[in-house]
Amino acid sequence: MMQMRQGIFILLLILIILATACGDQSIMNGQDDKSMNTNQKKEEIIIWHTFSEKETNIFENYIIPLFEKDFPMIEVTPVRQAYSEELKSAIIARASTNKPPDIVRMDIAWLPKFAQLQLLYPVSNFEDFKDIKNRLYEEPLASNLYKGKYYGVPLNTNTKVAIYNQKLIEKFGIEKLPELMKELIDIVEKNNLVIGIDDLSPWETYHYFHGLGGVLMNSSYSKAQGYLDSEQSIKAVKKLLELYKNGNLTPKLFDAPNTWEGVLDRTYFMIDEGPWFYSVNSQEKIDFINELTVSSPFPETDGKRAVLGGENLVISKGTKHLEASWTFVKWMTSEVPQTQLARTGLIPSNKQINLTSFKQFPYYQTYLNSLDDTIIRPPVAEWVEIREVYMRYFKLIFTESISVEEALSRAAIEIDELLEEKGR
Amino acid sequence: MKNKKSNILSKLVVYSLLLLGVVVFIFPFIYMILTTFFTEAYQLPKPGEVLTVKPNLENYDRVWNEYKFYRYFLNSTLVAGVAMVGGLFLGAMTAYSFVRFEFPGKEILFRAFLFTMMIPLVLAIVPQFTVIQNLGLVNTYWGLWLIYIGGGVVGSTFFLRGFFETIPKDLEESVIIDGGGNWRIFWSIYLPLSKPALATMAIFSFQGTWDEYFVALTIIKDEALRTLPIQLMMFQGQHASNWALVFAASLIAILPVVIIYIIFQKRFVQSGGSDGAIKG
Numbered sequence: 007m008m009q010m011r012q013g014i015f016i017l018l019l020i021l022i023i024l025a026t027a028c029g030d031q032s033i034m035n036g037q038d039d040k041s042m043n044t045n046q047k048k049e050e051i052i053i054w055h056t057f058s059e060k061e062t063n064i065f066e067n068y069i070i071p072l073f074e075k076d077f078p079m080i081e082v083t084p085v086r087q088a089y090s091e092e093l094k095s096a097i098i099a100r101a102s103t104n105k106p107p108d109i110v111r112m113d114i115a116w117l118p119k120f121a122q123l124q125l126l127y128p129v130s131n132f133e134d135f136k137d138i139k140n141r142l143y144e145e146p147l148a149s150n151l152y153k154g155k156y157y158g159v160p161l162n163t164n165t166k167v168a169i170y171n172q173k174l175i176e177k178f179g180i181e182k183l184p185e186l187m188k189e190l191i192d193i194v195e196k197n198n199l200v201i202g203i204d205d206l207s208p209w210e211t212y213h214y215f216h217g218l219g220g221v222l223m224n225s226s227y228s229k230a231q232g233y234l235d236s237e238q239s240i241k242a243v244k245k246l247l248e249l250y251k252n253g254n255l256t257p258k259l260f261d262a263p264n265t266w267e268g269v270l271d272r273t274y275f276m277i278d279e280g281p282w283f284y285s286v287n288s289q290e291k292i293d294f295i296n297e298l299t300v301s302s303p304f305p306e307t308d309g310k311r312a313v314l315g316g317e318n319l320v321i322s323k324g325t326k327h328l329e330a331s332w333t334f335v336k337w338m339t340s341e342v343p344q345t346q347l348a349r350t351g352l353i354p355s356n357k358q359i360n361l362t363s364f365k366q367f368p369y370y371q372t373y374l375n376s377l378d379d380t381i382i383r384p385p386v387a388e389w390v391e392i393r394e395v396y397m398r399y400f401k402l403i404f405t406e407s408i409s410v411e412e413a414l415s416r417a418a419i420e421i422d423e424l425l426e427e428k429g430r
Numbered sequence: 431m432k433n434k435k436s437n438i439l440s441k442l443v444v445y446s447l448l449l450l451g452v453v454v455f456i457f458p459f460i461y462m463i464l465t466t467f468f469t470e471a472y473q474l475p476k477p478g479e480v481l482t483v484k485p486n487l488e489n490y491d492r493v494w495n496e497y498k499f500y501r502y503f504l505n506s507t508l509v510a511g512v513a514m515v516g517g518l519f520l521g522a523m524t525a526y527s528f529v530r531f532e533f534p535g536k537e538i539l540f541r542a543f544l545f546t547m548m549i550p551l552v553l554a555i556v557p558q559f560t561v562i563q564n565l566g567l568v569n570t571y572w573g574l575w576l577i578y579i580g581g582g583v584v585g586s587t588f589f590l591r592g593f594f595e596t597i598p599k600d601l602e603e604s605v606i607i608d609g610g611g612n613w614r615i616f617w618s619i620y621l622p623l624s625k626p627a628l629a630t631m632a633i634f635s636f637q638g639t640w641d642e643y644f645v646a647l648t649i650i651k652d653e654a655l656r657t658l659p660i661q662l663m664m665f666q667g668q669h670a671s672n673w674a675l676v677f678a679a680s681l682i683a684i685l686p687v688v689i690i691y692i693i694f695q696k697r698f699v700q701s702g703g704s705d706g707a708i709k710g
Contacts, residue, residue, distance in 0.1 A: 014496050058667050085651065088663030099555045112670075266473045277559040284667040286472060 048081045049330045054097065055111040056317075058286070061350040069343045073334060080330045089113070091390075101125040106322035108331045111161055114149040115314050115389055121152035122387035125244040127321040130156035140340055145380045146355045146421055150318050152385060158320035159339055160355035163349055165380045166213070166278040166312040167372045168304045174199065174275045175300065187217035187305040191245075192276060195253045201249070202256045202265035202274035206400040208383060208393055209313055211246070213278070214383055217307040218242035222396075223421070227384040230421035235414045243403060243410045250404060259404060270298050278304055280315060284369050285351025292366065301369050303376040314380035316355070353377075388424045395420045466490065466678040472670050489678035497660065499682060506658040507686070509646075510639040513575055517582020517635050518628060524583055525590035526616045540591075543584050559648055569651045577649070578639050585638075586631050593627040594620055617622055629694040637687050658683050 053316030057065050062084075070082045086105065094116055102125070114122070120126050128175050129135055129150075138159065139147065146160035168185065168190075178197045184190035194201055203210045207422045212222070221233040233239065248256040256263045256274065266283060267276040284292050304312040319338055321331045337343065344354040348361060353373050361370045382387060399417040402408040465471055467483040475483070493499050528540055558577055559568075567573030601623075602615045610618070621628070642658040650656055662683055665676045 056668055085653065087647075087662070088660070088666060090663060090666075092644045092647055095552055095555060095644070099648050101559045102556050105559075105563055105568060255708045263476060264473045265478075267476075280669055282667075286667070286670045286672075287470075291470075430479035 041162050047087040048079055049083045049327055050083055051108040051325075051327045051330050051334060052083045052085060053109040053111065053334070054085050054087050054107040056087055056113075057111070058350075061347070061352060062086050064346055064350050069338075069346050072089065072342060072346075073337055076337070080333065081271070082334060091307065098123065098125065100149070101153075101322055101324055104324040106324050108325040108327050109316050109319050109335060110321055110322065112158065112320050114146070114160070114314065114318055116388060117150060117157055118152050118319065118385045119387045120159045123154075123168070125329065126157040127323045127325065128155040128157055129159060129332065129335065130323060134336070138336055141358055142339060143355055143357050145314050145377060145379050145382065146316055149314060149316070149382060149385065150320075156338050158318035159335055161317050161319045161338055161375065162352040163187050163316035164280045164282075164353050165314050165373060166280055166304055167301050167376055168262075168276050168278050169269055169283065169299050169301050169367075169395075170276045171274065172270050172298055174272055181301070183302040184305045187214075187307045190276070190305040191218075191249070195252075197275075198254070199275035200254060200256060200273065201412050202263055202268045202277040203259070204263050204265055206259070206349055206397055206404060208396050209315075212383065213304060213310075213312040213381055214246055215242055216310060217305060218245045219307070223384055227237075227386050228425060230418040230425070232418075234421065235411075239414055240410055243400075243414060247403060247406075247410065264426055270295065273319060278312060281351055281353055281367075281369065284367065289366055296368060297380055301372045303372060303379070306379060309379055310381045311376050311379045312381065314377075314382050316353075365418055378403045388426065388427075391424050392421050395424070441625065462677045463681065466674055466681065468674040470672055472672055474673055489674050490682065492683060493675060493679045497661070497664075497679070499658075499679065501654070502656055502658045502661040503682070505655065506640060509571055509574055509578070509657055510636050510686075512571075513578035513582060513639040514581060514632055514635045516575065516579040518586055518631055520579065521583045521586025522590055522624070522628065522632070523616065524587040525594050526612075526620055528591050529594040530585065530612070530615075540587075543587060546581075546584055547588070554672050555648055558645070562649060569655065570649075571655070573649045574646060577645050577672040582635050582638070584671055586635065589631055589634075590624065590627055593624055597623055619668065620660070633694050640683075640687055 028326060055062070055065065070084060073082060074080065075163070097106065097110060098120075101120075101123075106125070117126075135156065142160055143163060146163040147156070149160065150156045150158040157183050161166055168183070173182075178193075184193055190201075192197065203214070208388065211255050215222075218241070220239040221236060222239075223230050223233050246255065250257075250259065254269075256265070258264075264279040265274060265279070269277045284295060287295065317333045319334060321328065325331050341356065341359060344356040344359050348359060348364060348370075351367060353370070354361075361367075364370055384392065386392070395417050399413040401410075402409055403413045459479060464483055465475060466489050467480075467485050468475060469488070474663050528536065562568055562573040562576065565573070565576070567576065577700045597620060605615050605619065641659055642657075643663065646657045647660055650660070662676075662679050665671065665679050
């Protein structure tokens with residue numbers, strides 16, 4: 007009994023010590039805490055971003071100081087966050103209670119949701135918005151458009167390009183890389199080659215589905231029935247399934263496709279990937295990859311190639327520093343910061359940036375050549391839910407648990423319900 | 431003799447199966463440890479590569495020092511420690527009151543407690559954040575503790591109420607005869623007899639807050655105040671992750687939970703200490 011009493015006493019003591027120890031939160035306050043800055047005259051804007059470590063280094067140590075030099079009355083506080091679904095909910099929670107970061111660097115696929123929830127300030131309301139429009143790539147800029155207004159500007163952009171194994175190209179005497187999807191399919195089928203994809207998400211498969219003739223929705227993104235379940239879509243998915251069953255699409259789809267290694271060790275004839283396939287590596291590894299592979303724009307169908315990715319800069323509607331935020335956002339699309347960002351391997355959204363000087367990244371040009379022909383994922387607020395439906399039914403199709411016709415018909419109904427429920 | 435032989439044979443089968451089970455369960459863990467020995471692993475290494483890698487602690491060193499994991503480790507220890515002790519202590523008192531006191535609306539209140547456990551965190555985060563903001567506790571650990579201890583009290587009350595109900599009321603009489611009150615009964619009878627339940631709850635509570643990501647992400651703004659799970663997520667890139675670093679960081683992060691489990695696991699399976707306390 008005595009022992010127990012002592013035990014509980016110790017526990018209580020720990021609680022009290024721990025609680026009082028944080029009275030001044032001394033462990034918790036960082037020395038670099040900018041909120042402690044007593045310089046009242048400066049206007050502080052907070053930006054949440056999900057840059058990688060390498061990108062963060064350039065952003066925080068080179069780009070922000072350059073801005074602060076140009077605009078000494080504005081102080082930019084960057085907060086690095088991990089990219090996750092929870093981050094999206096955290097931003098929504100903060101914005102809903104008027105405690106948002108002033109600026110967010112946001113995945114282009116998230117923007118419609120935030121615009122629908124009216125959490126973003128429409129930057130097309132600024133008079134000088136039209137002045138910066140011209141310097142930006144058209145498709146990435148369009149990813150900011152929601153119900154006729156622009157809710158952000160593209161900061162960096164990307165898409166996927168085809169990456170082929172050099173040795174397999176030589177071995178099978180392929181003289182010209184496929185320009186059209188039809189040519190690619192002919193080559194892999196004729197030579198019994200394998201295409202590597204990582205999973206069945208739209209990011210991995212939508213461009214194949216589209217390339218083989220499939221259509222997800224109508225052009226105003228309001229209806230899937232009549233499109234996703236149409237004959238041409240059924241034909242496209244049947245072709246994909248056939249490729250998978252014949253071993254022309256990675257047989258390890260539900261295992262670990264390891265596409266990055268696979269295209270180097272000749273498991274795959276081709277994979278498609280974003281610029282990070284190169285940029286996360288050391289220069290030595292990039293050179294090694296360049297020896298073993300060759301890149302080319304993703305095979306085209308009806309003028310479209312691969313899915314558009316990238317990040318936009320958006321301003322929270324609840325910001326108390328609207329003008330300062332806009333000043334920063336505008337400046338970020340200008341030549342100096344865009345060139346700095348390109349040093350990390352990110353593709354600039356400013357089309358005036360000359361990337362020929364970036365000799366270490368010879369792959370840049372392939373991505374730039376693809377940017378005008380990208381496929382935009384439907385810019386609807388329900389995209390996350392639609393993506394889930396798409397993946398669920400594609401999985402059922404590829405495990406042959408359900409026929410292609412039935413899967414696409416059911417998926418189209420579910421997607422229409424989602425679109426109807428919440429309204430665009 | 432024949433009996434002995436078949437006995438050995440059945441033991442052999444049983445042990446082989448158990449060993450197989452151990453291998454199956456431990457394999458991913460070993461694979462994870464071996465992956466941390468690679469300098470770079472943007473794609474998971476193949477089994478052949480894994481078995482030939484030379485063990486080194488370089489990634490652990492990088493995670494701990496270069497990425498300042500020691501700081502977030504300390505932050506998490508503070509957050510989870512206080513939340514565990516606070517939640518458990520208040521939860522035990524609340525459970526005691528549910529077991530030993532009669533008051534109007536007791537069952538309704540208890541059901542309301544249960545109901546709050548069923549609300550998904552994503553739905554609750556906006557109202558919770560509003561409360562924390564109105565109290566001026568955004569970006570402080572007090573805000574985190576309010577939510578963690580509040581949630582912890584509900585869980586421990588639910589868990590400990592059932593346990594407290596198995597303690598015979600007759601035990602209290604000896605305290606009452608000696609002039610002790612409710613506090614003495616709670617302190618000298620209920621808590622000591624509930625050690626196994628408290629230990630189990632301590633593990634759950636510590637693990638729950640140690641791993642908690644979403645609330646901490648929403649409430650905490652400053653990088654210096656971040657807890658381990660937030661920092662751990664930083665290692666996962668949007669497009670590509672260096673799994674060697676991710677796994678090294680994960681292994682460091684689970685260490686305290688493993689230690690807490692080892693300390694308390696002996697108490698885990700024990701039943702209450704009140705058996706035979708009262709003569710029939």
